[in-house]
Amino acid sequence: MTDRSAEDDYPALYLYGVQRRFAEGDHALEILRGCDLAVWAGQSVALIAPSGTGKSTLLQIAGLLEKPDGGEVYVDKKATVNLPDDERTALRRNAIGFVYQSHHLLPEFSALENVMLPQLIRGLGKAEAADRAAGLLHYLGLGERLKHRPSELSGGEQQRVAIARSVANAPRVLLADEPTGNLDPHTSHHVFGILTRLVKETGLAAIVATHNLDLAAQMDRRVTIREGKVVELA
Numbered sequence: 371m372t373d374r375s376a377e378d379d380y381p382a383l384y385l386y387g388v389q390r391r392f393a394e395g396d397h398a399l400e401i402l403r404g405c406d407l408a409v410w411a412g413q414s415v416a417l418i419a420p421s422g423t424g425k426s427t428l429l430q431i432a433g434l435l436e437k438p439d440g441g442e443v444y445v446d447k448k449a450t451v452n453l454p455d456d457e458r459t460a461l462r463r464n465a466i467g468f469v470y471q472s473h474h475l476l477p478e479f480s481a482l483e484n485v486m487l488p489q490l491i492r493g494l495g496k497a498e499a500a501d502r503a504a505g506l507l508h509y510l511g512l513g514e515r516l517k518h519r520p521s522e523l524s525g526g527e528q529q530r531v532a533i534a535r536s537v538a539n540a541p542r543v544l545l546a547d548e549p550t551g552n553l554d555p556h557t558s559h560h561v562f563g564i565l566t567r568l569v570k571e572t573g574l575a576a577i578v579a580t581h582n583l584d585l586a587a588q589m590d591r592r593v594t595i596r597e598g599k600v601v602e603l604a
């Protein structure tokens with residue numbers, strides 16, 4: 371079912387029996403009913419499921435932004451659900467990168483500064499952060515755009531800066547929620563190609579929620595959520 375190398379005999383991200391329910395009036399809406407999903411380093415998984423089935427909820431839980439009502443989330447074998455809040459926050463900051471449909475770049479900062487920021491927050495020196503940010507932006511084809519502000523970049527360029535920012539702290543896991551939802555088909559294809567290459571070449575474990583089946587076909591695996599469980603697709 372899953373590709374993995376001999377050295378990497380455990381997943382970088384492992385959701386085990388994850389449950390999540392929300393109160394709806396006087397009863398509980400069981401959204402996730404025991405989701406299992408293992409993602410190995412260097413692997414990209416497309417999450418394709420109808421609206422309202424729990425894709426964003428699953429990504430929030432995988433990204434340690436929300437706690438499940440049951441089950442466990444392992445990041446590099448480390449169980450996370452019962453970690454103290456400060457340790458969960460540190461792990462999220464260091465080990466997990468997020469990309470959203472909207473780029474959420476800071477408008478008054480350049481592309482370079484936007485990618486430097488998470489590294490500075492983590493405590494890296496300015497010169498080192500700038501070096502890494504410039505390297506990443508070059509890698510993503512934005513070497514000529516370092517000084518541009520978001521408003522001076524195209525939609526596809528903005529989203530590539532957001533991708534660079536998401537991996538600035540060299541996370542183990544990348545989570546993306548409709549990352550090309552605001553882009554035209556040609557640009558989406560281009561940005562997806564860059565994203566999947568980055569995942570492979572830097573050994574990230576990635577889950578990308580998308581409604582676009584053509585883009586999902588570019589990824590290593592495809593899964594859906596059916597009756598509250600993760601189901602592997604062909």
Ligand SMILES: Nc1ncnc2c1ncn2[C@@H]1O[C@H](COP(=O)(O)OP(=O)(O)OP(=O)(O)O)[C@@H](O)[C@H]1O
Pocket residue numbers: 392393401419420421422423424425426427428
């Ligand atoms: N905080 C919350 N409180 C109550 N209900 C919630 C909450 N978060 C999500 N839900 C409900 O859980 C269900 C799943 O939501 P979720 O956002 O995960 O779906 P999704 O599959 O990502 O949908 P879409 O593709 O439309 O973004 C929805 O019915 C939603 O209304």
